[in-house]
Amino acid sequence: MPSSKWVQIPPPRTIARQVPVVLFGLVLLGVGIAMLLLGDLGAGPWDVFHSGLGDLTGISVGTIILIVGAIMVVGFPLLGERLGVGTVLNVLVIGPVVDICLALFDPPSAMWARILLMLGGPLVLAMGTGFYIGGGLGPGPRDGLMTGVAKRGIAIWKIRTTIEVVVLTIGIALGGPIGIGTVWFTLSIGPAVQFCLRHLTFSPSGFDPESA
Numbered sequence: 001m002p003s004s005k006w007v008q009i010p011p012p013r014t015i016a017r018q019v020p021v022v023l024f025g026l027v028l029l030g031v032g033i034a035m036l037l038l039g040d041l042g043a044g045p046w047d048v049f050h051s052g053l054g055d056l057t058g059i060s061v062g063t064i065i066l067i068v069g070a071i072m073v074v075g076f077p078l079l080g081e082r083l084g085v086g087t088v089l090n091v092l093v094i095g096p097v098v099d100i101c102l103a104l105f106d107p108p109s110a111m112w113a114r115i116l117l118m119l120g121g122p123l124v125l126a127m128g129t130g131f132y133i134g135g136g137l138g139p140g141p142r143d144g145l146m147t148g149v150a151k152r153g154i155a156i157w158k159i160r161t162t163i164e165v166v167v168l169t170i171g172i173a174l175g176g177p178i179g180i181g182t183v184w185f186t187l188s189i190g191p192a193v194q195f196c197l198r199h200l201t202f203s204p205s206g207f208d209p210e211s212a
Contacts, residue, residue, distance in 0.1 A: 015085075018135045022086045023093065025131030030062075030097025032125030037061065037098070038107045039117030042179025044125075044189065045168035046142065052174025062099030066091060072141035079148025084138015091141060118181040126192030133197065 036043040043051060047061070050068065054061045069091040076083050108114055132140070139147060142163075149159050172178050 015137075018137050019085070019089075021131050022089055022135030022137050025128045025133075025135060026089060026093040027097050028124055028128030028131065030094045030128075031101055032121045032123075032128055033065075033094070034098045034101030034105075035117045035124060036121035036181055036185065037102060037177065038105055039114040039121065039181060040107050040177060040179075041114055041118045042181030042183070042185070043177050044122070044182065044185040045164045045171065048171030048176035048178055048182065049167040049174070050171075050176075052171040052176030055176070056174050060099050061102065062095035062097070064095070065098060066095035069095070069141040072145050076144055076148065079145070080151055081144040081148040082138060086132065086135055086137025087139060087141065087144065089137070090132070118184060121181070122185050122188045123192055126189060126196045129193050130196035 033043070033047055036047060037051065042048075047065075050061050050064045053059075053068075054064045057064070059067075073083060073087060073091055076087070108117070138144075146159050146163060168178075168182075
């Protein structure tokens with residue numbers, strides 16, 4: 001364990017403080033996904049799947065993210081998972097943010113800009129994950145699926161690996177954007193999330209939006 005005073009973001013104590021933290025995290029998650037897609041050098045496994053499904057159906061990537069998340073949330077009661085306010089916000093916010101970003105910005109033609117987007121995307125996603133978890137309003141649809149299955153006695157890492165491999169394989173088959181960015185995402189997202197959870201320093205009384 002690190003010697004730092006802060007090792008994890010403590011959940012804010014009131015819903016009035018929790019919601020802004022969660023929303024900020026969700027916006028960052030959407031921006032991070034959009035950065036990887038705009039860089040067009042490969043996305044994370046889930047977004048390879050989302051993009052491939054979007055190409056197949058003609059539906060926007062953000063809408064696909066929303067639809068897939070909603071389908072997963074419907075299965076929460078079967079898995080014994082709690083449906084939190086944050087879970088619902090996760091479904092409703094990330095996809096539209098992705099679509100807005102993709103509508104506002106054109107993919108850059110310069111390779112250096114694409115590389116910067118590729119490198120920065122997972123880092124922004126990690127920051128968003130830190131704020132989202134720090135809000136303490138319930139798991140996201142994909143994490144809920146993972147933890148729900150884990151209650152059946154299967155190791156978390158086995159479930160996470162299996163899910164990621166399955167969605168990546170389907171995404172590749174559908175023509176989703178795989179590349180060096182996919183490798184970078186896979187290698188960087190875990191350490192980046194861990195770093196953000198340890199070093200984002202909110203006070204023990206919770207995050208105060210006025211001090212941000």
